[in-house]
Amino acid sequence: MTRDLLAVYPRDSARDERGRLLLGGCDALELAAEHGTPAYVVAEDDLRGQARAYRDAFEAAAPGSHVSFASKAFPCTAVLRVFEQEGLGVDVASGGELALALHAGFAPERIHLHGNARSEVELAAAVDHGLRQVVIDNFDDIERLARIAAERDAVQAVSIRVTPDVRGDTHDGISTGQADSKFGLGVADAREAIARITAQPSLRLDGLHFHIGSQLLELDVFRRAVAAIAPLADAVEEVNLGGGLGVAYVADQARHLPTVEEYAQEKVRAVRELIGDRVRIADEPGRSLVGRAGVTLYGVQTVKRNVSTWVGVDGGMADNLRPMLYGARYEVQVVDRFVDPEDPAQVAAATHCKVVGKHCESSDVLVADALLDAPRAGDVLVVPVTGAYGYAMANTYNGVPRSPVVFVGGGRSRVVVRRERVEELWARDAE
Ligand SMILES: Cc1ncc(COP(=O)(O)O)c(C=O)c1O
């Protein structure tokens, strides 16, 4: 069993004596045969372990703190149920995510609603269900939500999303904390929002919130964001620090990845030093709760040589948009013939190739610099760390039905989301 090769795989992964990948104790080749490919395979123990790591780390650093799952990262019933059972709250960003969280069993007191362009219907649903908080993003929200709550004789708890004018080191597409952002209000406008909310009898100001960006691998940026919002904090009971911790997609990132404990301690320390002991601390991680728990299995359909060697698989940009959107890097292996990229003999014998999807786009490239052991049609490939924002952003481009989600653990597998049927491509036809 080689441990290093599994540095970014779900924590209970292993390779057996024949070198075959085991996920949650299940043989990856058998999983592919049983459930078909492509398939998202999720190690349930990894999800639970991360939820506990988060809960324990924040509880140790800031007793009474509140950790929620940012459900956009993996919006499916089974994943939400796991986090509900583990005692987390949930962050929803639309009426649809709200409906899903309720369907999965979250009590409304554990749900808060985000969104930079919510409809009346979405805001009314939040009030009708009595959600824990609605996060105010702009001045229009205040007027609208106050009216909706007043019409129902309700008092809705709110927090304000502040844009702290802090830039984390991440891709532009997932950076949100800069001054020129579509999310939240700048510090001066947030001060005005505090006054307007306080003047509304149907709203109760509860918290401040920031989210600087996603896939952040350095922690110092959080202290700068806390410093930016600190002058507003007298008005609130809670500060939500917005998640954002990155995951290691490839082994070299794993060496520098902060732990959940370091992340929680750094955030809490910043709040205690710059704001004080009085405020309750909340956080809402998405990616780092689910990223490493998930892998995608693909079937190789064809291998050919046009200058490069092109390995064509049965999925691609419809099940994982991240390479195309953010130039995201991933590892890939043949599930029963791993190549050790640090072993010169294995590297020399391996095939340097591009693993590409089946979609009609030249940029449908899953891994541009793959090193595989003699890939051929019929092989099963595994791409690790696809638990976050893979299923979430899946689509049916080129009429490819969406992939199933399969939970594994203790040597057993179970389908928690079935593969979409081709008939569902026309299920919404008006006639
Ligand atoms: C408001 C908000 N909260 C939480 C998250 C979750 O962030 P991450 O997945 O980076 O932890 C996001 C997405 O980045 C977000 O927009």
Ligand SMILES: N[C@@H](CCCC[NH3+])C(=O)O
């Ligand atoms: N979809 C993005 C993350 C979005 C962050 C949401 N605020 C990704 O895959 O990296």
